[in-house]
Amino acid sequence: MKSKLILIFSLIILIFILILVRFFVSKPPTPTVKSTVPANNAELILDNTPLTITFANPLSSNQQAQTTVTAEPSATFQLTWPSPDQLLVTPTNFFTKDTRYTITISFDQNSIHSFSFTTNFYSSLELEEQGREQIADDLIFGQTWTEFIKQNPWYKSLPIETKTYRIIYDFEKKSFRIRLLITPSPTERQTIVQQALNDLEKIGVNLKETSYTVLEPTPSP
Amino acid sequence: MADPKTVKENQEEKPLTAAVAIPQPSPETETPTAPSKLPDLLDSQRQYAQEVAHLNQLKQAIVSRVNQTLTSQIQSHPLRASLTKALSSPSTQQALTDSIFQQLLVSKGSLTETTLKAIEQAAQHSLGAQFLSHHLKNLYDPLQTSLQPLNTDASLKPLVQSLETGSFAKLQTQALSGLGIKDQLTIALQTQARYSQADATTHSQKILDIVKLHTLTHPNLVTGQNLKPYLQGIFQAAGINPVAAAQIAYNLPDPLAQTLLDHANLALAQSLTNIPQLSTLNPHDPTQTNYTKNLYAWLSRKGYNVNTFFNQLKTQASQPSAQTTLTKHQAARLQTTSQYQPGFNLRGLIYRFREALFPRQKTLNLHDFLKATDLIPEFTSETETSLLRQILASPRSAISSWLRSQLGNITSKISIQSSRFFSSLIPKLTSFLRPALGALTKGGTALLGKLGVGGGGLLALVGAKVLIIAAAAVLIALAVILLVYLIQIQPQSAAQIHPVGPVADVAFTPDFAGCTQEKQPLDPATKPSNPIAARAWEITSDLYQGFWCFWNRSPGDFPTDTTTYLPNYPDLFNENLFATNPNPPRRLVETSASNLFWCTQLVVKAYQETGGNLPRVVYLSSTMQADFTAARRFIPAANITPQNAAIGSVIFFRVESGPPRTNHVAIIANVSSDAVVFIQSNAPTKTGSLSFNDSGQGLQNLPGIIVEGIGLP
Numbered sequence: 001m002k003s004k005l006i007l008i009f010s011l012i013i014l015i016f017i018l019i020l021v022r023f024f025v026s027k028p029p030t031p032t033v034k035s036t037v038p039a040n041n042a043e044l045i046l047d048n049t050p051l052t053i054t055f056a057n058p059l060s061s062n063q064q065a066q067t068t069v070t071a072e073p074s075a076t077f078q079l080t081w082p083s084p085d086q087l088l089v090t091p092t093n094f095f096t097k098d099t100r101y102t103i104t105i106s107f108d109q110n111s112i113h114s115f116s117f118t119t120n121f122y123s124s125l126e127l128e129e130q131g132r133e134q135i136a137d138d139l140i141f142g143q144t145w146t147e148f149i150k151q152n153p154w155y156k157s158l159p160i161e162t163k164t165y166r167i168i169y170d171f172e173k174k175s176f177r178i179r180l181l182i183t184p185s186p187t188e189r190q191t192i193v194q195q196a197l198n199d200l201e202k203i204g205v206n207l208k209e210t211s212y213t214v215l216e217p218t219p220s221p
Numbered sequence: 222m223a224d225p226k227t228v229k230e231n232q233e234e235k236p237l238t239a240a241v242a243i244p245q246p247s248p249e250t251e252t253p254t255a256p257s258k259l260p261d262l263l264d265s266q267r268q269y270a271q272e273v274a275h276l277n278q279l280k281q282a283i284v285s286r287v288n289q290t291l292t293s294q295i296q297s298h299p300l301r302a303s304l305t306k307a308l309s310s311p312s313t314q315q316a317l318t319d320s321i322f323q324q325l326l327v328s329k330g331s332l333t334e335t336t337l338k339a340i341e342q343a344a345q346h347s348l349g350a351q352f353l354s355h356h357l358k359n360l361y362d363p364l365q366t367s368l369q370p371l372n373t374d375a376s377l378k379p380l381v382q383s384l385e386t387g388s389f390a391k392l393q394t395q396a397l398s399g400l401g402i403k404d405q406l407t408i409a410l411q412t413q414a415r416y417s418q419a420d421a422t423t424h425s426q427k428i429l430d431i432v433k434l435h436t437l438t439h440p441n442l443v444t445g446q447n448l449k450p451y452l453q454g455i456f457q458a459a460g461i462n463p464v465a466a467a468q469i470a471y472n473l474p475d476p477l478a479q480t481l482l483d484h485a486n487l488a489l490a491q492s493l494t495n496i497p498q499l500s501t502l503n504p505h506d507p508t509q510t511n512y513t514k515n516l517y518a519w520l521s522r523k524g525y526n527v528n529t530f531f532n533q534l535k536t537q538a539s540q541p542s543a544q545t546t547l548t549k550h551q552a553a554r555l556q557t558t559s560q561y562q563p564g565f566n567l568r569g570l571i572y573r574f575r576e577a578l579f580p581r582q583k584t585l586n587l588h589d590f591l592k593a594t595d596l597i598p599e600f601t602s603e604t605e606t607s608l609l610r611q612i613l614a615s616p617r618s619a620i621s622s623w624l625r626s627q628l629g630n631i632t633s634k635i636s637i638q639s640s641r642f643f644s645s646l647i648p649k650l651t652s653f654l655r656p657a658l659g660a661l662t663k664g665g666t667a668l669l670g671k672l673g674v675g676g677g678g679l680l681a682l683v684g685a686k687v688l689i690i691a692a693a694a695v696l697i698a699l700a701v702i703l704l705v706y707l708i709q710i711q712p713q714s715a716a717q718i719h720p721v722g723p724v725a726d727v728a729f730t731p732d733f734a735g736c737t738q739e740k741q742p743l744d745p746a747t748k749p750s751n752p753i754a755a756r757a758w759e760i761t762s763d764l765y766q767g768f769w770c771f772w773n774r775s776p777g778d779f780p781t782d783t784t785t786y787l788p789n790y791p792d793l794f795n796e797n798l799f800a801t802n803p804n805p806p807r808r809l810v811e812t813s814a815s816n817l818f819w820c821t822q823l824v825v826k827a828y829q830e831t832g833g834n835l836p837r838v839v840y841l842s843s844t845m846q847a848d849f850t851a852a853r854r855f856i857p858a859a860n861i862t863p864q865n866a867a868i869g870s871v872i873f874f875r876v877e878s879g880p881p882r883t884n885h886v887a888i889i890a891n892v893s894s895d896a897v898v899f900i901q902s903n904a905p906t907k908t909g910s911l912s913f914n915d916s917g918q919g920l921q922n923l924p925g926i927i928v929e930g931i932g933l934p
Binding site: 132142155166170215 | 811821874894905910912921922926
């Protein structure tokens with residue numbers, strides 16, 4: 001009878017030990033988040049931006065299965081693992097624009113990391129529409145610019161800047177402005193102006209049909 | 222330069238039958254035991270075969286001339302090695318020949334200036350390499366000259382004339398069907414998927430299905446018509462999970478899913494299982510590997526299960542309901558396509574799209590196609606009948622203009638205005654006429670009632686009825702006159718309500734002399750020290766010329782691209798559209814924000830990647846200016862001085878002839894006491910400068926371009 005009791009008690013102890021071993025040994029270690037994109041407190045995040053969570057160490061498939069992501073305000077995600085240490089969190093229905101989100105990463109139902117970001121004032125659809133409109137506007141600008149360059153081909157070479165002078169065009173006075181950058185002697189001045197005029201000729205300016213003014217040096221901004 | 226004599230000799234060397242591609246009727250079918258109708262049929266077949274022979278002969282003459290011209294031009298061209306290689310490829314030769322031939326076929330051999338231009342465009346497209354497009358421009362000038370004598374070539378004239386009769390439509394259809402979307406996709410795939418050549422054909426068929434669905438995703442093509450319900454209806458009919466359907470519907474208009482090449486990219490990604498495998502396939506090609514990585518990242522970012530995504534799309538496109546809807550919208554698509562392929566008449570386009578999309582669908586003939594356009598109010602059964610009659614019987618120019626006027630109404634606001642006006646006019650007229658008629662009736666009855674006192678009740682009753690009928694007839698006649706008058710004046714009044722925009726939607730021809738395949742170094746050559754301006758300088762330094770020869774293509778799309786300053790943004794360019802037409806009309810480019818690297822992208826990227834304080838991410842320059850103003854960081858042009866014009870500031874421009882708002886942005890890279898130098902993207906130059914007034918306060922405008930002000934970093 002005594003031996004039976006000892007046997008039963010031993011079995012109970014053994015089972016208890018096995019349960020403890022199972023609990024402590026087989027439980028995977030808790031992962032640590034190394035970085036997130038977007039970073040904590042980031043702003044102007046687009047509503048369709050996927051979140052990238054990088055862990056300090058690669059996660060086993062078992063660990064990956066126990067990793068969850070939640071958001072406040074609530075959002076649904078699709079989780080993918082491009083690599084064992086990287087989790088890609090893609091919002092299923094895009095984030096709400098102009099909203100501060102707090103993302104919590106949990107492992108085995110325990111929070112291990114959280115970070116926040118604020119979405120952009122404009123939704124990605126609105127931005128798409130803006131982009132289309134801007135493309136059209138850019139074309140108008142480019143056409144005008146092309147026409148302007150055709151009329152003033154020398155403009156592309158402006159400003160001309162050397163150690164002694166700078167040349168720009170004054171569109172209001174319709175004349176070139178030669179700004180001296182040093183204070184020259186009268187002889188030097190003549191030489192510098194001539195050099196500047198030579199430069200203008202080189203870029204295709206017809207000096208006979210163009211006026212210019214020579215200005216003294218000014219302190220640079 | 223080719224000699225007409227050479228062409229003639231070539232023709233004489235090649236007997237007519239040698240070039241026939243269509244099988245001749247076999248002798249067995251000409252036995253006397255054939256049914257009575259058979260001789261007619263056989264005659265028709267013989268005539269058909271003879272016409273094909275004539276066409277092929279004409280084709281040979283043109284090919285010979287083109288080859289001679291190109292070969293002689295290439296010998297003296299600086300890029301002769303690349304050009305020779307490209308042109309010697311059998312597929313390129315075939316595509317080039319087919320394109321030219323196609324243009325000639327559509328124009329029935331009439332080499333007008335428009336046709337020649339279209340030939341040039343088609344040939345550039347067929348070569349498929351944007352690398353060559355600008356350089357080939359110089360080659361096509363002499364080519365055009367050499368083709369001109371064909372117009373008067375006596376030996377070719379009868380051939381052209383023979384095409385004017387008989388089964389020309391069949392020939393045209395046959396020729397056009399060979400150059401549909403499928404072929405374009407195959408070329409794109411073969412270019413892109415060099416190491417998966419064997420899969421290209423399979424993919425092209427798959428993508429063709431997707432393209433059908435893709436047609437639905439261009440709401441811009443059909444103004445005022447909401448395609449979304451159709452799309453959703455297709456999804457529902459196919460039993461697609463609502464969440465997945467919503468995701469697809471949401472993502473389909475996404476820029477990267479809108480172009481044919483993007484579909485090709487997605488298909489390619491599907492066929493190649495993962496990145497490591499790709500790297501193994503081609504370990505020495507970092508451009509391809511990076512490209513694929515980008516693509517894969519994009520798919521992941523979108524959260525696509527690629528296989529599921531494709532299977533779903535394919536399922537949708539194969540639904541009968543989708544086919545019908547797709548057909549309906551081809552009419553609208555024709556109008557758009559004719560914008561960038563001016564050589565095609567609309568009749569040709571109808572054939573082309575029908576054949577390209579439904580090559581094996583025998584039941585869908587032209588009549589069905591036109592009938593399917595019932596979404597368009599103008600296409601009533603009467604107009605269909607009339608259209609068919611005209612297509613089959615009238616001269617082409619008349620048909621073309623008639624079709625143009627009909628199809629032009631699809632998106633015309635004037636037309637929509639008219640429809641709305643008339644639909645509301647009828648009840649208004651009815652309600653207007655009813656009291657008048659009632660009053661007349663009452664008056665007549667009263668008058669006749671009084672007369673009836675002496676004349677008798679019966680006579681009065683008869684008189685009253687006659688008077689009522691007469692009054693009604695007069696009123697109806699007046700109403701008809703009023704209607705006719707309104708019909709005549711309505712378009713004018715509607716046109717005043719909806720004025721034509723400041724810039725017509727036509728292709729913009731850039732300054733080709735300024736086009737280059739190379740990145741152009743920036744001036745200033747030294748990178749600014751300010752981080753925002755420095756990043757803008759880096760991004761712009763890496764830009765290639767894209768659409769219209771503007772600097773709007775970030776590297777990474779083509780194998781020859783180099784990136785000096787990462788990251789690059791190859792997602793923001795539509796290579797396929799570019800290969801098709803480097804100078805597209807505005808409408809084709811503004812369909813998607815990802816077609817090119819536009820100006821505000823430069824500002825947003827430069828600020829965001831350097832931690833700059835951008836008020837909000839915004840892509841419209843006028844809104845961006847408003848944001849800077851609201852943040853009290855905006856200085857109007859009149860108050861800008863060399864002291865407050867900070868490097869890294871955003872500079873805002875308005876075009877005088879454009880919409881009345883800020884139209885363009887750039888980033889200030891340098892400031893002196895006399896001028897600011899700015900960096901820009903999506904413009905004909907990478908940099909520009911603006912002068913300060915000589916008082917030192919206020920930035921001067923440029924001719925036609927007004928400086929609105931700057932937004933401080």
